[in-house]
Amino acid sequence: MTVPASGEQHEISAGALRAVITEVGGALRSYTDGGRDLVVPFDQASPRKHYRGSVLAPWPNRTGDGRWTWRGAEQQLALTEPDRACALHGLVCWQPWDLVERSADSVVLGTTVWPQAGYPGHLDLRVSYRLVEEGPDAGLTWELEATGVGDVPAPYGTSIHPYVVAGPGRVDDWTFELSAGATLAVDPDRLLPLLDDAGREQLRPVDGTDLDFRGGAPLRGRSVDDAYAQLTGPDAGTARVLAPDGTGVAVHWDPQDCPWVQVHTADRPEPEDDRVGLAVEPMTCPPDALRTGTDLRVLERGQSTRSWWRIEPLRAPASTADPS
Numbered sequence: 001m002t003v004p005a006s007g008e009q010h011e012i013s014a015g016a017l018r019a020v021i022t023e024v025g026g027a028l029r030s031y032t033d034g035g036r037d038l039v040v041p042f043d044q045a046s047p048r049k050h051y052r053g054s055v056l057a058p059w060p061n062r063t064g065d066g067r068w069t070w071r072g073a074e075q076q077l078a079l080t081e082p083d084r085a086c087a088l089h090g091l092v093c094w095q096p097w098d099l100v101e102r103s104a105d106s107v108v109l110g111t112t113v114w115p116q117a118g119y120p121g122h123l124d125l126r127v128s129y130r131l132v133e134e135g136p137d138a139g140l141t142w143e144l145e146a147t148g149v150g151d152v153p154a155p156y157g158t159s160i161h162p163y164v165v166a167g168p169g170r171v172d173d174w175t176f177e178l179s180a181g182a183t184l185a186v187d188p189d190r191l192l193p194l195l196d197d198a199g200r201e202q203l204r205p206v207d208g209t210d211l212d213f214r215g216g217a218p219l220r221g222r223s224v225d226d227a228y229a230q231l232t233g234p235d236a237g238t239a240r241v242l243a244p245d246g247t248g249v250a251v252h253w254d255p256q257d258c259p260w261v262q263v264h265t266a267d268r269p270e271p272e273d274d275r276v277g278l279a280v281e282p283m284t285c286p287p288d289a290l291r292t293g294t295d296l297r298v299l300e301r302g303q304s305t306r307s308w309w310r311i312e313p314l315r316a317p318a319s320t321a322d323p324s
Contacts, residue, residue, distance in 0.1 A: 002046040007096060015133030017313070019140055020044075026097035026127045028053035028162060030141075031140055033313040038140075038249050039229070040163035040266075040277035049273065050266070051161040054093045055127055055144060060159035061227070061262060061287035062086040064192045065115055068290040070120060070155060075290075077118035084190045091119060097127065106130040115150060122150025123299065139250075139312035143269040146306075148232055148299030156297045157285035159258070160309055163277030164251060167243025171265050171275035176217040177240040179230035180261065182206060184286055191225065193288050201286060201294060203229055216240070219278070223266045223320045227286055231255045239263075239280050240314070248314035251280045257307050258282035259295065282309060 005050035016034040017110045021027065027048060042048040066077035066087035077087035083235025097109035108131060113123040124237035126145045132138050166174040182203040184196040189260055194203045206212040210222045231237065237255040264279035284307060285295035 005047050006042070006044050008046055008099070009108045010099065010109070012103075012105050012107055012129060012131055015132035016142070016306060017131045017133055019129060019131060021107055021109065021129050023096050023109075025093045025095065026055050026111065026142075027052075027093070028129070028142070028160075031162075031311065033315070036167070036247070036313075037165045038311060040165060050163070050268070051089055051093065052163055053289075054089060054095045054161040055125075055158075056089045056161055056281070057092050057125060057144065057146065057156070057158040058119065058121060058123060058154065059090050059157045059290050060281065060283045060285070061289075062088055062190075062192060064190065064288050067261060071153070073120070073263045075118050075120070086190065086192070087118070090158075091116075092125065100126065104262040105132075112149075113154075115152065117163045120152045121148070121154025121156070121299070122152065123147065123154050123156065124149050137310070139252075139310050141310045143306060143308040143310060145304055146299060148301050150301060154299045155290060156299050156305065157283065157284040157289050157295070158307055159262070161279060161281055162251075162311060163279050164241050164249040164311065165277050166241040166249055167245055167247035169243065171278055172220040173243060174215050174278070175218050175242045176213045176263075176278065177235070177242075178213040178228060178261065178263065179231060179233045179235045179238075180214070181230035181232060182207065182228070183211050184227040186227075186287070191287065193286060193292065195292070198228065199292065201292065207288055216242070219265060223265055223267050225267070226262070227283070228261045228263060229259065229286070231259060231261070237282075241280070242279050242314065246314075246316035250283070250312040250314055252310040252312060253282040254308065258284050258309075260284075262287075
């Protein structure tokens with residue numbers, strides 16, 4: 001029996017909703033509503049591209065030069081984004097995740113982050129996926145729990161990496177809505193934070209820029225790969241991507257838990273991958289948090305932290321046209 005490149009496949013369903021989660025990376029391989037893609041899928045027989053559907057832990061985003069200090073000891077991570085000389089998106093994207101429990105509409109997987117070169121922490125991780133067809137919790141709820149199990153306090157941050165799909169077409173055909181008032185100022189070449197004299201991240205207001213999506217704005221002609229902050233208002237924990245026919249996807253999260261959101265229009269040199277989905281990544285901490293310490297959590301032995309995200313299908317409104 002040939003084992004697919006993404007390992008064992010865990011399919012769950014509820015009504016018209018269907019999702020497939022993989023052993024490799026505990027990743028979301030596909031998610032559909034009545035056959036309509038809600039995220040950009042990947043082939044089970046091939047390694048996933050561009051971190052599609054990945055769980056990002058024990059840090060999201062980038063660590064510049066992979067070099068950081070923890071409790072007085074210098075750490076050096078492998079540079080998994082060599083073009084920018086960064087360590088990207090944590091340590092668990094390619095690890096096997098073991099099945100913990102499963103039902104028709106949910107699955108729980110687990111893995112361990114072992115102490116290793118560049119990261120001294122020791123963590124147990126549990127990721128769960130649950131589908132709900134209707135009601136206030138409709139969609140796919142994606143939850144990650146991390147527990148410290150080692151003698152060394154473990155620094156920790158997390159996010160997820162779905163490329164959501166609003167409907168027909170590509171990113172240029174859709175509109176985006178995010179109630180965020182600022183973006184992180186970064187070095188344009190490495191996308192690492194620019195710090196002020198006190199070592200704090202600098203924020204830039206989105207007012208009057210192409211990065212302002214408050215109230216919704218078209219994505220056509222806008223290239224985005226930015227970390228958003230200053231989430232405010234009743235929609236502080238929601239982002240929406242909409243197609244012209246009224247279909248779409250809403251991503252929900254707790255803005256107190258994840259006060260940062262990386263958004264990426266998936267601009268790629270490969271025509272088949274260019275702007276095929278919008279990455280919406282609510283993060284517990286900003287880029288380079290292992291080095292700056294901003295919003296970085298520390299898990300002592302026995303301490304746990306939990307984050308959740310929900311991807312809701314937005315269905316086209318029923319036609320109100322007079323059939324006569």
